[in-house]
Amino acid sequence: MPDWLIEPFRHPFNQRALLAAVLIGCTNGYVSAFVVLRKSALKVGSLSHALLPGIAVAILVAGLNDWSAFLGSLFAALLIGLGSLAVSRGSRIDQDSALAILYTAAFSGGIILLRRLGVTREMDDWLFGNIMGLRDHDLWTVFWISAASLGVLTALHRPLLMTLFDAEVAATLGVPVRALHYLLLAILIVVLISSLQAVGCILAVGLLVTPAATLYLLTDSTHAMFWGGALLGGLAAAAAVLLGWWLNLEQGPAIVLVLGLLFLAAWIFSPKYGLLVKRGR
């Protein structure tokens, strides 16, 4: 094998990046089925942007460390999610509008603040990810978030699926619908945060929507959507990291681009729901 093909695997930071990409891709791919089935891509996009101002404020208050960034982004996502509910409740403004107003305003504030804090070089990392910059304990954080969210979601698969299909009927069958909604939201936010380092807060939503959306065009089985989404997310992320080494591409955008191209292929060529079949009919 040519040396340039093997060479990247020798460096520990590359191995870490590859492992993290697979973990993040799998978890996001699995969770993306919930996002697609709930038709909440727009909300997830808003929440992911809300992470940035949270990080900015956390750096301002506590300085930059892993916990401040994590807690700051978590807090900001919750604040903006709940804030949009509060603004829209009993008002003429619907929740999507409220969410869009809040997150763009907060995002703008975050950018201005981050520039003033003199972390301009790192801003690109927050926006678009820097998977090569992962350290050992980052990898552990990603691992635990992945394991915990996949574990919880798999264990609660039955009631979650019923809630997604028809929340009212699920409630009449004794499913704790409201609690599950909040749990799902919490898991979404934590998963978003875990992928921040890999793809950044602007691209994170791509990772949390595209895998299951692609599978949705290929299969009628919800199980295939969940596990196929995980497989597709993991493979695409790994492939993108490798392509990044060999072709000298930015890995974060490469992950989302590879997923986007796969989606495009499914959209055109899917044997059941593709463009070509629909045209042929």
Add this chain to the structure above:
Amino acid sequence: MTASSHPCCAHHAHHHELLVEDLRVRYRETFALDGVSFATSCGSCVALIGPNGAGKSTLLKAVAGLLPVTGGRILWRGTRVARWSREIAYLPQREEVDWRFPITVERVVRMGRYPQAGWWRPFSRADEAAINRAIELMDLSALRRRQISELSGGQQQRVFLARALAQEAHVFLLDEPFTGLDRNAKATLAATLRRIATEGRLVIAAHHELETVRGLYDEVLLLRRRAIAFGPVDEVFRDPLLDATFGRKEAACPTG
């Protein structure tokens, strides 16, 4: 009574009474239901009749435990319905369901066993038997692996009924089940609802086609935020009362 058996409750109707007393449900400032009372029991097929916004859906959802009740009470078999009951099945309007959701007929019916199986427990033989029986009864055996997106309106309604049967519900609450069905599907559904009631269950359906009330239902609740009248079809389904319900002069009820 165990969950796995469903002895016909028509024979002990006094045990299987649904009692609604002075029920009030408020949305923000206005009352959607204001002092509704009626009593009925298993074996009966009840039509909820009233104009749009009269509170038919609200009443069904309140009995299903989906809405907070502002006043009054709902008693099923002598006890207040807590948030939900395995014995009460709610069948939403077909338009409220996402029929493109990737799921098969059988998987929807299986949801009916959730109260018995819970979050994790694998389905028992009794669960599987109930599911198979429900699918056969609703004549869905040939469709069980079909996607719900490929079903006709009548078949979709039968999937919901099968889920309620698998649940072994005693009370079936249906919101406008006939809406959007073609003639044959309506006839089939009417016969099915009759059978479900005759076998000893309580069927309560919001209904808006006045021509088809007679022959299908045993009792009628005329509703316009308040209960205008409740009783057997022959006594209640009459022009003066219908006029009071719909607030108009011309008779809506065909003579017959």
